[in-house]
Amino acid sequence: MKTSKSTLTVARMAFQAARDSLPDYAHRKSPRKFTQPQLLACLVIKEFLQLDYRGLHMLLREWSDLRRVLGLKKVPHFTTLCAAANRLLGKAQTGAVFAGVLKLCRKAKILAKRSKQAAIDSTGLESRHVSAYFTQRCKRHKGHYKRRYPKLSAICDTSNHLILGLVINRGPKPDPVEAQQTLRDAFEPHQFKTLLGDAGYESEGFHGLCRKELGICSIIPTTDRGRPRDDGKPRPVKGYYRRLMKQRFPKKQYGQRWQIETGFSLLKRNMGSALRARDYHSQNREIRLRILTHNLAILWRLSDVLYRADVTL
Numbered sequence: 001m002k003t004s005k006s007t008l009t010v011a012r013m014a015f016q017a018a019r020d021s022l023p024d025y026a027h028r029k030s031p032r033k034f035t036q037p038q039l040l041a042c043l044v045i046k047e048f049l050q051l052d053y054r055g056l057h058m059l060l061r062e063w064s065d066l067r068r069v070l071g072l073k074k075v076p077h078f079t080t081l082c083a084a085a086n087r088l089l090g091k092a093q094t095g096a097v098f099a100g101v102l103k104l105c106r107k108a109k110i111l112a113k114r115s116k117q118a119a120i121d122s123t124g125l126e127s128r129h130v131s132a133y134f135t136q137r138c139k140r141h142k143g144h145y146k147r148r149y150p151k152l153s154a155i156c157d158t159s160n161h162l163i164l165g166l167v168i169n170r171g172p173k174p175d176p177v178e179a180q181q182t183l184r185d186a187f188e189p190h191q192f193k194t195l196l197g198d199a200g201y202e203s204e205g206f207h208g209l210c211r212k213e214l215g216i217c218s219i220i221p222t223t224d225r226g227r228p229r230d231d232g233k234p235r236p237v238k239g240y241y242r243r244l245m246k247q248r249f250p251k252k253q254y255g256q257r258w259q260i261e262t263g264f265s266l267l268k269r270n271m272g273s274a275l276r277a278r279d280y281h282s283q284n285r286e287i288r289l290r291i292l293t294h295n296l297a298i299l300w301r302l303s304d305v306l307y308r309a310d311v312t313l
Contacts, residue, residue: 017105034080040084047293119197121154122171128275153175153182154182165183166291180206196256202221207239219247
């Protein structure tokens, strides 16, 4: 799936999604200098262009077209942008805008009303801009990559690489730890028929959650567990759904699981794999903002329609 390279297009889409999902002001006694949709759209542009708060402040000062798209009469100070990030990038606020972006994607016919296939996987992110060579040679940073790192578990639509749901944790941890929460968070804003996952998610409990409770066809390869028997044969597979996957595994359909790897590749190539934030909660906010920006960069087909509508009004 192609992603937009236009800053104004992404800003327009972010402003539209935030305006549909968030109130203009958080409190009735707010200063009312800037609306919440305006500030959130500014944060998306910061992540899209990989800027810091001071760089975003200068960009808004010098770029009148960007101010016009966002309806800014004044330029927010970089401290205002930092405070807005702490307030607007929480799980609840970001989740509301996230659902609004998916709604716009369905309106643009990028996303079906109910997706045919989705894939689940996890990836690690780097917690700082330090090369592997430097960490090996520098005693102060030696062993940095052996410690805990930000871990992103996500579900992606295989037809367009949109992220449907995510859970942020700290690795290394086995994938089943976040599997059920990731599935529930993704299925709430957008439903899908089939879920593809690698062998790390293979368990009878996860199959049961997908098939019995949510009505999703889960396709996950079954692995052999335990030591072989004395005659050299593998032990019998326990569980109805695990036996079903062992006997009648749809290899052709499962071949689309790699699409989520492409989605992670798009995310890291466009916005980098290293995080600028240092503490735990700031890193979580930055990851949510990156996922939101990733989906907005895919949502470029609807921009011309919305732009013409604004001009007409």
